[in-house]
Amino acid sequence: MLGQHGRGLTKALFTRPALALARVGVTPNALTVTGTLLTILVAVTTLPQGRFLLGVALLILVVIGDSFDGILARATGTTSVFGAFLDSTMDRLADGAIFGSLVAWAALRLEAGALRTTTIAVGLAVVVLAEVVSYTRAKAESVGTSASVGIAERSDRLVVAGVGAVAVGLGAPQWVLTAALGLIAVGSLITVLQRVLTVRTQLSRREQGEDATP
Template sequence: MLGQHGRGLSTALFTRPALALARAGVTPNMLTVAGTVLTVGAAVSTLPQGRFLLAPPLLAALLAADSCDGILARATGRTSQFGAFLDSTMDRLADGAIFGSLIVWAALHLADGALRTTTVSLGVVCVVLVAAVPYARARAESIGATASVGIAERTDRLVIIGVAILAVGLGAPAWVLSAGLALVAAASAVTVIQRIVVVRSQALAQERAGAMPGGERA
């Protein structure tokens, strides 16, 4: 998955800038909120209007810089449960802005009724599923399980839709964006299913351990 492979590169690229921000008094939570505000602003000011050449590089830069908050937190020893919660919550807002803006674009600009309906529907499905993927992981952790598996992390989903947006901006037919949304939806659905299966297996193992003589139920 791209997210796993990209973490080392992000750390190498953004550690020095993050430390410079720390010296200026910037906290990880400040970066988290500022990055989300900028990402949401960039999404709603470019995607609904069909600015598909500008949006991908702008959003890619903002989303890459989004890793600075975690790097800053680790480098300064300021990691916290609240910081992790805030980061995850802000990510959901940013993702919702991106996919929601694509829904608005499709509703306003696609002349083909069938394609418009399909694209809007796929966008709605994506909004739901891209939120369900991290929710499944968070809910699993709340019951003592681990659900970090899956074929599509956040980075993978955003790269897929970013490539589709750029392709349409370069002249590809609009259905390419619909295909990108369909791929994001399918990959997200598979990831949710994978996490459900893994958590079910772990929960059953915990229950068996709790039922054994001398065992303790988690």
């Protein structure tokens, strides 16, 4: 949901800086790969250690920089199918690093008990479901349908995780981050179901139309 409303704002804010990068020879694909590598580096070196304030602050900067790739491609007329494919692939790696690092934090930093077990479980659920959310959309497009619906897009998941991590970093109980991960897991599951039902409806209508064709 947040992603749909934020694209216009990012375009207005970052088109000029993106064009400045183009003038010095930076390409959209180079930005995509660089942003992903920086995301992975920041995530694995800060989040497992519980350095949430530093980690989230750096990740915000990296995500802002990473948003330049699409803006740069559109502003310079260099959008491509491969660029979209690369961007989506790199996003999956970045998400895995972020949520995997939060699972590592739970495994390494929380005391043995129900909270630790629950946090690891919901964290792993988020890792899996985040990938399935992306897969359902890609698979829907491969069969000629659209599945862009859902209450938990990538930006929603990252914002909720970031808020939970910052809250714990500021002294909130550790279960706050567990609750944030649980919320993401539930939202992601609902999104998967929404997309499955949407594709089912579209395919059913298509089949009915084909059956009605003389």
